Amino acid sequence: xxxxxxxxxxLRLAGDGVTHRYGARLALQPVSFExxxxxAVAITGENGSGKSTLLRILIGLLRPTxxxxxxxxxxxxxxxxxxRQVTGLATPELSFYEEFSAAENLLFAAETRGVxxxxxAVRDALEAVQLNPRADDRVxxxxxxxxxxxxxxxxxxxxxxxxxxxxxxxxxxxxxxxxVATLVQTYSERGLVLIATNDPQEMTxxxxxxxxxxxxxxxxx
Amino acid sequence: xxxxxxxxLWIAAAMTFGLLKAPLVPVLEETTRVLYFHIxxxxxxxxxxxxxxxxxxxxxxxxxxxxxxxxxxAAELGLLFCIxxxxxxxxxxxxxxxxYWNWDPRETSIFFILLLYSAYLALRGSIEGDEKxxxxxxxxxxxxxxxxxxxxxxxxxxxDTLHPNLIVREGGxxxxxxxxxxxxxxxxxxxxxxxxxxxxxxxxxRVTRLERRRQLARG
Amino acid sequence: MPNGGSNSAAAVWAVLRKECxxxxxxxxxxxxxxxxxxxxxxxxxxAAGRLADRTDILAGLFWIVLLFAxxxxxxxxxxxxxxxxxxxxxxxxxxxxxxxxGKLLFNLIFLGVVELVLVPLFMILMxxxxxxxxxxxxxxxxxTVSLAASSTLVSAVIAQTRGRGALFGGISLPLLLPVLAxxxxxxxxxxxxxxxxxxxxxxxxYAVALLAASLLLYDHLWED
Numbered sequence: 117x118x119x120x121x122x123x124x125x126x127l128r129l130a131g132d133g134v135t136h137r138y139g140a141r142l143a144l145q146p147v148s149f150e151x152x153x154x155x156a157v158a159i160t161g162e163n164g165s166g167k168s169t170l171l172r173i174l175i176g177l178l179r180p181t182x183x184x185x186x187x188x189x190x191x192x193x194x195x196x197x198x199x200r201q202v203t204g205l206a207t208p209e210l211s212f213y214e215e216f217s218a219a220e221n222l223l224f225a226a227e228t229r230g231v232x233x234x235x236x237a238v239r240d241a242l243e244a245v246q247l248n249p250r251a252d253d254r255v256x257x258x259x260x261x262x263x264x265x266x267x268x269x270x271x272x273x274x275x276x277x278x279x280x281x282x283x284x285x286x287x288x289x290x291x292x293x294x295x296v297a298t299l300v301q302t303y304s305e306r307g308l309v310l311i312a313t314n315d316p317q318e319m320t321x322x323x324x325x326x327x328x329x330x331x332x333x334x335x336x337x
Numbered sequence: 338x339x340x341x342x343x344x345x346l347w348i349a350a351a352m353t354f355g356l357l358k359a360p361l362v363p364v365l366e367e368t369t370r371v372l373y374f375h376i377x378x379x380x381x382x383x384x385x386x387x388x389x390x391x392x393x394x395x396x397x398x399x400x401x402x403x404x405x406x407x408x409x410x411a412a413e414l415g416l417l418f419c420i421x422x423x424x425x426x427x428x429x430x431x432x433x434x435x436x437y438w439n440w441d442p443r444e445t446s447i448f449f450i451l452l453l454y455s456a457y458l459a460l461r462g463s464i465e466g467d468e469k470x471x472x473x474x475x476x477x478x479x480x481x482x483x484x485x486x487x488x489x490x491x492x493x494x495x496x497d498t499l500h501p502n503l504i505v506r507e508g509g510x511x512x513x514x515x516x517x518x519x520x521x522x523x524x525x526x527x528x529x530x531x532x533x534x535x536x537x538x539x540x541x542x543r544v545t546r547l548e549r550r551r552q553l554a555r556g
Numbered sequence: 557m558p559n560g561g562s563n564s565a566a567a568v569w570a571v572l573r574k575e576c577x578x579x580x581x582x583x584x585x586x587x588x589x590x591x592x593x594x595x596x597x598x599x600x601x602x603a604a605g606r607l608a609d610r611t612d613i614l615a616g617l618f619w620i621v622l623l624f625a626x627x628x629x630x631x632x633x634x635x636x637x638x639x640x641x642x643x644x645x646x647x648x649x650x651x652x653x654x655x656x657x658g659k660l661l662f663n664l665i666f667l668g669v670v671e672l673v674l675v676p677l678f679m680i681l682m683x684x685x686x687x688x689x690x691x692x693x694x695x696x697x698x699x700t701v702s703l704a705a706s707s708t709l710v711s712a713v714i715a716q717t718r719g720r721g722a723l724f725g726g727i728s729l730p731l732l733l734p735v736l737a738x739x740x741x742x743x744x745x746x747x748x749x750x751x752x753x754x755x756x757x758x759x760x761x762y763a764v765a766l767l768a769a770s771l772l773l774y775d776h777l778w779e780d
Contacts, residue, residue, distance in 0.1 A: 138466050140552050172780075177647060179400070179779045181468070200648050210648075211641035213574075215581040221645075228570040228649040270645070397776050445737070452730040460727055463717040469780055473713045476773045480709060480731060483765045487734045487758070 125190035127153035133183035156304035161328030167312035204276035206267040214256035241269040260287040277307040351525035377530035378422035385415030390482040393475035405471035410541035443500040446488035571658025585629040593625035606683035611747035630707035631724035634715035656774040663704040698759035699739040705766040
């Protein structure tokens, strides 16, 4: 696999009337949008408007109860169940094996994903989030900020074409936020970055915005 | 309406003839009469459970909640008929063998089926969310049905059983000695029970759908 | 880039290695299962005494002890991932089938290790005569495959319910009763010096049926 700087080719991510309900509760109002690379798109909306739900649907973890999504990378259409191969997700819900070190967790992920040079990928990812000094410490001993950095490292481990960040700045200090900004910069140049956030500063990292709310459709700004 | 009355009269007539008119089978004597109730119940159990599994597979294939309604309803009814078959069998066993329960292979397998589908319903009760419940219970239903042929056909053939094999002989031919009167009453009950099952099934499915619609309207 | 939606053996292998390493680090499952096996063996042997001449009863006791010693730890295969919130991590890096296959292989190895301790211990404590080892190991192996296959699948389902661990026994035992019946029967026959071909056939057929159904169903395990 090439370095992060090389563009992934034509990329299209679109949703058409995507909606999800858990039983009677509507978790995501129908939303339609279209996004492509290069670029970064912020997904905003009040708590419970379905930002995380939308990301889970886009990455293929959750089958929406209505509507459809399309992901096309370099002329190749990725069905929901294959999307995890070309997408990376960092979300506060993501936890690691506490009995393993940061490097071991990432190495396991890289090997399972079938990354060509797992050790190299782990080293690069840890470096990108400036966690390498603590690479061999057990995750159980990590602070919440370090865990957040590890989530970011996990998301970029396989150099995804679409990087999805759910509240990337949570628990992070200034240096950590700078890491997020750099990642968004790098990955929006070669592919697409989605940032689910309500933080005004994080929104400025993106050029466009999809707002989830009310009964309305997502309106790319 | 008319066919429901017909069904009622049909079963009532078959039952009356079976209980009052039909001759008795030697050895079984008076206990012959349980056959009109016991075997159709056991038969419907298998039909219902097969129906349930079929709709479970359809659900996994198409993700249409209507299939899950059918799977759930058929499992409930299957369990009900399974209890009927078990109880009537136990009563018969008391009369013939002197005890309600002997862990005869037939008794063992019907008891396993009872457990399997109670577990299925317990599982349904513990999952939140319609899609999730439908998907996970469909998975369980398919695995459970893997066990059913072993229980119904393989295990009782492997071990010695005292259970009479009145109807089906090697090769599946009807036993020639079966009295025509017995056979007609029996077949009439079999048909009646099968129709009864499908009627109850449509009722149960309709109730489930109404409940869901009400829930959606409220939410 | 990894190919298509097809499952890769490398991913299964990675999941299996992760399971082994995690177990090696924590020894949660193994210590619990061994402790449970030894305690239940002690209880049984104290309650029943030495039964050297009653191999028919020994056969039943053996499978019950094995079943109970292993069921408790089998149920943790996925419950532990859910409770540690690591299920999401797994699902992001592997397909459902890869995850479940890795767990299934781990469960097989796990059961093998527990049996390695349990079988000699059972023979010694219960004063059981040495069985004909070939047939005995055949029955044991086939029973183990069915046990691992059904508990892997049920554990994955159970981990997503409200009750989680609590339901596991009630849900997986009915699936295992045919295995238990055939395995006990086979063990009884081999101790009695009878042929066990029909029990072996039944066990093998059931194991194959369970595995085939599992492989078809794994793909549907996680979707939300």
